[in-house]
Amino acid sequence: MDMRTVAGECLEMWRNPYPHLARLRDEGERPVAFFCSYTPEEILHAAGLTPVRLMGAVRTITHADAHLQAYCCSLARTDLDMALAGELDFLEGAVFAQTCDTMMRLSDIWRRNTSFPFHGDLVLPIRMGEEISLPFLVEEVRRFRKQVEDYLGQRIWDDALEESIHVYNRNRRLADRLYRMRREKPGVLDGLMATACLVAGFWMRREKHNELLHQIMEDAEAGEAGDTERLPLLVSGSVCATPDLYELLAELDAEVVDDDLCCGHRYFDAYVDESISPEEAIARRLWQRVNCPAKHQCLEDRAERLLRQVGDSGARGVVFFLQSFCEPHLFDIPYLRNRLQEELGVPSLVLESELQSFSRGQLRTRLQAFLETIRGV
């Protein structure tokens, strides 16, 4: 299969991963859902489970209204809705990493109202990157491993875990190459396709995804870089449940040259150290990786990092794509926007997404207006 076909399939999956996920089980896999990029997938992977990410869906809420108020983000609401509607019965369970208040409560609500065999919780500190929280985080990773072991009724051996760490590290290296490639070889692989190829990895075993990325890379490396007149942008936010934003930007002749998304660059940032004990190494990675706004990190301020990314990528504008009601992200917006404008002269746009009332038309109009101001037309 050539690159275009593979990327096309990934895009298809991004639009609606659920039919594909439902098939995993028949193929002998044991899918366990996770929501947040702070989930130590390696542990699930080493246990023979397949971590799959739930990122919401465009749908009308029917069941979740009885458990979650309307002022809660649509990721939580649509995911819970699918679970309650029995549409996620292919899952063996779900893992909740403590990030925001919504996720913290969602875990209990989910556990009480569904009957998946496995339920995992990972409690995280909010102070990341500071010596004081590391022992706590290591202990939590250890406890999480134990939770999985207790559920399976058997141990996860260190060598299996090391193997999984290796697979995931390889995936991170490949993802990083994929991201660099789209900048180095414009015209060969665009932002939409690169992101689709990355996101598709959430719904398959990592070995398989590694093969896929590898193949993409080989093809892309052979391709000729072309010129692109497209306007370079950076997208920042939580997750893009659908490719719509990227598709619209492409239609409007803009190119996403980098991102600060939880389903993008923030997902594969930092490696697990393969030379130290696996639990500590996994904890260390979570602790030092690029910060999510639901965490506090002094080592490297989120704004510094974003500014640097915008500078390095040559983006001429930033689109903040957020979930409505998402406090961690919404809090950072004024500060980030000010700094982008004042220090780099880079304008930004804030788009809020509500999956249950998603309107592509509205999104398009706002993007168009924003791009016009940048282009100065």
Place this chain on the structure above:
Amino acid sequence: MSAEEHREERDKEDKERRRIKSGAAMRDLMTKYYMEAKAAEGTDRHIAWITSGGPVEPLIAFGVIPVYPENHGAMCGAAHMNVELCEVAESRGFSRDLCSYARGDIGSAITRGGPIGGLPRPTFLVCCNNICNTVFKWYEELSRFFDVPLFIFDTPFVRGDLPSHHLDYARRQMEEYISFLERITGREYDEARFVEVAAKSLYASGLWAEVLACNQHRPAPMTCFDAFILMAPIVTLRGTQEVVDFYQGLLKEMRERVEQGIGILPSEKYRLLWDNIPVWYEMRNLGRLFMELEACLVADTYTSAWTFQEVETEDPLEAMAAIYTEVYLNINLERMADKIESLARRFEVDGMVMHSNRSCKPYSLGQYDLAKEFTRRTGKPALIIEADHTDSRWYNRAEVEGRIRDFVENLLAESVTA
């Protein structure tokens, strides 16, 4: 005197008899505190802004003046001034969906608006996320705005029993907190002083628990609308002698009322449990409505958050660490349900009113499940009303009042059929 005048006179006397006298003492205490805090601005005294659930004892022990934006937010809300403050923050790009305490506080920091002309400028900030994860985002913003240091006391969420590595983490941060204070104030940690403050704090919180427990009597000597007001000192100044004195006085008054059979309502037909933060800007109207319906809110999950359980340990820092980690909003739904059930049984309530508070996710998400659990465990009904604790733009008075009326009337119907 006409019969009419006679009745009015009697009503007035009755009202006077029911009035909680300690309210005046509390107002004096709080006024004095705010005046002192405001006067300290610009002097060499340290002022720290701290979250309501944060460990305040070290601050008191180090002679730092603690200031609570949430208490101030409640004040702004009650004075119907928080919306305009929120709007200031919103005009700076802060979303209307963020907690209205945070928005109002940011607005007030910018404009110095509100009933007391804003809070005194902090020299540093202390934030504890045992109530929510909003607070550290909010305090990050304050730290940038005032350009002052921020200490975060991080209390990870507790599912089930408090695991030892949680306690270790909290304990290590208590030590760090102390060193942070030593550095900032240039004073040395004095354990004896800390223990004294901590003991007073626990003692005051015990007194507060006893005050609240007086409402187990019928008729209840106060409603939780009174408790919402009378809790200000335990939130802001626990650890000081004045607070101990105040709650001793209040407890005495409550006990006398109980002995004399003085209820806060002329008649008390129903006893209800309240969940979540009060609707500050509606206290008067809601108070009136419940009174008219002869329903007394005898207990709530909010004010009882400041009744700490004593923990068994010789180590004062560890004790504080444990106490502050296991607070009501930092535990899972099952443990919250236990707490609600126990309040319901102890106070013999006929039902529960839950305020689904748009601004506060940790308090509100899960309420639908808690309501069901409450009914399952106690056999009593629960009502959920929609509001926001200080942003009245989300509030629909007619709708809320209508629902409360229906709810209480249904209680009546039930008691008839029962």
